[in-house]
Amino acid sequence: MKSTYERLEQMEKRINQDGFTQPKGIGSDIPHFVLDYPAKDELQVRVYVKNMLKRTPHKIKEVNLFEFLLSFFDEDELEELYELTESEGMRGLIDVIDPILNEGNIMFQQFKEKTEEADLIFITGVGTAHPFLRSSQLLKIVSSKGYKKPIILFYPGEFTGLRLKLFGILDYEDDYQLSRIS
Numbered sequence: 276m277k278s279t280y281e282r283l284e285q286m287e288k289r290i291n292q293d294g295f296t297q298p299k300g301i302g303s304d305i306p307h308f309v310l311d312y313p314a315k316d317e318l319q320v321r322v323y324v325k326n327m328l329k330r331t332p333h334k335i336k337e338v339n340l341f342e343f344l345l346s347f348f349d350e351d352e353l354e355e356l357y358e359l360t361e362s363e364g365m366r367g368l369i370d371v372i373d374p375i376l377n378e379g380n381i382m383f384q385q386f387k388e389k390t391e392e393a394d395l396i397f398i399t400g401v402g403t404a405h406p407f408l409r410s411s412q413l414l415k416i417v418s419s420k421g422y423k424k425p426i427i428l429f430y431p432g433e434f435t436g437l438r439l440k441l442f443g444i445l446d447y448e449d450d451y452q453l454s455r456i457s
Contacts, residue, residue, distance in 0.1 A: 277457075279316040283323045285457035286310055286427070287331075296333055296394040296425055306425040307414060308456035314402065314431040314442045324397060324429065336393035338386065340404035340413070346385065347375055372407050382413065383420050396426045405441060414453070427456055 277285070289295060312320055328335055348356065360368045376382060390396050401410045410428055417426070433440040434455055 279312040279319055280323070282310060282312065282457040283320065283327075287327055289456060290333065290395060290425075290427070291331070306423065307418065307428070307453050308426065309428045309430050309434045309439070309453045310456050311430045311432055311434040311439070317402065317431050320429055320431075321399070324399060328397075334392060334394045335397055336390045336395075337397045337399055338389060339400035340398060340408050340410065341400040343385070343389070343400075343413075344372075344376075344404050344408045346389075347381075369407065376408055376412065383416050383422075386413065386417060387422070390424065393424065396424055398426060398428045401429065402431045402442065409441075411439065428453065 310320075324337065328337060345353065356368060356371065359371060398410060398413070404410075410430065414426070414428065430439060430441075432442050432444075434453065436455070439453075
């Protein structure tokens with residue numbers, strides 16, 4: 276099996292092929308891909324992606340899921356969420372955040388605004404945003420709205436071809452169309 280670094284290099288070659296950012300024909304309806312890797316390689320992936328973004332000719336927008344989650348709240352609201360966590364714990368925080376994130380139209384509009392200038396979207400920060408915002412949650416909403424721009428999900432875990440298994444342990448994210456990119 277190829278190393279994470281070799282797979283990142285292979286992915287970079289693929290996205291630089293002619294036509295990758297403008298898929299056409301059969302199978303181009305939902306050009307969403309995953310690059311899964313062992314969670315222990317997270318830092319290597321972050322560094323590679325950061326450097327690749329500097330050298331690529333494409334307009335790539337990186338959407339870090341944790342930063343995306345924080346963008347739903349202003350500074351005062353974030354302070355209130357912090358205080359809520361102190362008093363009610365993680366469960367209380369999740370109970371407050373869930374209704375906001377389950378409003379698909381708001382999440383999609385925010386995602387669309389952040390990515391409208393891009394040719395290609397990288398979704399990172401999957402492990403950092405867990406358990407508040409799951410990659411499957413965002414991908415299902417984006418797919419249901421017919422979003423056609425290519426997306427690559429950088430996933431610290433395993434992709435079986437049908438299911439994602441976060442950190443190689445949490446096995447509950449499925450029901451959307453993804454293809455392995457490398």
